[in-house]
Amino acid sequence: MSNDVVLREGPLSGTRIAVLVESDFYEPEIFYYQRRFAEEGAQVDFLTRLWGQDSITFTGHEYRAPFTADRSLEGIGDDELRAYAALIVPSGMVADRLRYTEDVDVLAPATELLRRAFEEPTVLKGIICHGMWLASSIPGTVRGRKVVCHNNLIGDVRNMGGQYVDEDVVVDGDLVTGRTGAHHHLFARRIIELIAAGRGRRAD
Template sequence: MRLTGHKIAVLMESDYYEPEILYYQQRFPEEGAEIHFMTRMWGADKQTFTGHEHQFPFEVTRSFEDLDDRELGEYSAVIVPSGMVADRLRFTEDPKALPPASRFLKRAFDDPGMLKGIICHGMWLAAPIPEVVRGRRAVVHNNLLGDLRNMGGIYVDQDVVIDGDLVTARTGNHCHLLARTLIDILAQRAPRTARVAA
């Protein structure tokens, strides 16, 4: 299995696109990777989210807010999925403060050794931190063309675009292409858990 030892984080909230999330849940472990679904826990031990199309329940027990730098550094990739997940995650109680999920994504972007996979409307989560995509090549859902351009990103009309540690995909229906691209890149790298433990 090509990704044995790799850990991949997927951010979650309600109104997720069921085919995409269920695909990740199966596909990455097929290659030997650990996949961890994370969210803002709001002080609870677990959160149950519902999908957009079929209201399929999905339970999450991991918080991205609790990860220290060492723990975050063990992840080979972070995925911001499609659907309304990013819009829900970018809520902030304080209009003067970054949303916690955008702060988490900024931390991931501060680590160029970690892949960032952003698909479809997932780019919304980067809107409060436009510097992470400014000047970078990316693809988004057609509804987000203005958002990407306002953030200073360079739109590329392809289903998947690779720009260094940023891998973007057009829509949730392209999740298999995003996953395959991340898998192919990570298969050429040693797991980060081994590097952190060394």
Template sequence: MSRKIAILIESDFYEHEIWYYHYRFAEAGLEARFVSRLWGQPQITFKGHEYHAPFECRDSFEDIDDQALADYGAVIVPSGMVADRLRYTEDLSRLPPAAAFLQRAFARPDLLKGIICHGLWLTAAVPGLVKGRRLTCHPNLYGDALAYGAVFVDEDVVVDGDLVTARTGNHAHLLARALVERLG
């Protein structure tokens, strides 16, 4: 299995979670690649939610085609407002690019998908991705999970095959542990 993990990033990210992934995955010998929509720019500096800490992103998920996606072992949709910002689309007749990327990830059962807290929002445009799947999410998204047809489980971390979910950004260590164990 691949040793690379794509982690979506945007402004209003939860700093503790993002920095934890940066160090934890490196410690496990995994390569954390932070990806976003760069809007044709070579890089964008995003600001965190609590401390407004800057985070520079140089990789676009729009550059990850199906062949390149095969080089990844996992994709993570983090907590905070990342998913809400990434579900923007200028053409309402098309899926938001980040949702389309996630849809391609879900089409690969060999690729782990990690969704934590409000990250579940990114599935709103494609609720069939989680329909019938066991998951957890932030309590504020409980109704969203049910509306998407998911089976909500009241636990801090839930594993349903290739889908690993965690309740809040404060449970990033549990999500990371579950992914590291599966990536071996």
């Protein structure tokens, strides 16, 4: 499936949104982000660990649909990270695959990127469903914060010190969390609203 989409002028024109991707992604969610954010004018970059390759074609979890990523999440400098309006960790098995590290004493590259994003308050962090797995090695990022996640991860969230809230989408400052992949449309809408509102405040 082609990753090319046409951007339209919209409230998010000129902004960039990063979405992490790997095999066993939830197709309805990833393809929705690809088009929904573009509909608002935002450029969407799908980032992954490329393992020295120019690109990797992943397969989805539900329908085995292909999706090719050619942007590396490794080597992203602070300026490039701050250029993103949001960094999204999607549902499915993406987070579980991206949290793999060869050295158990070193954070996986995707986890390290998420940790750095949490140090940038201007970057909205979006974590939905099993995406919370990626934050399991950096529990301080969600400790004391209100979050929602898949029911299977409630114990993980509480062990991380997070405050579970029984809502479909929860916003706590620069962190947006969603219940399941099936709630991706509600999750994306809230992210769009928050980015647009933030741009409006900066323009005042």
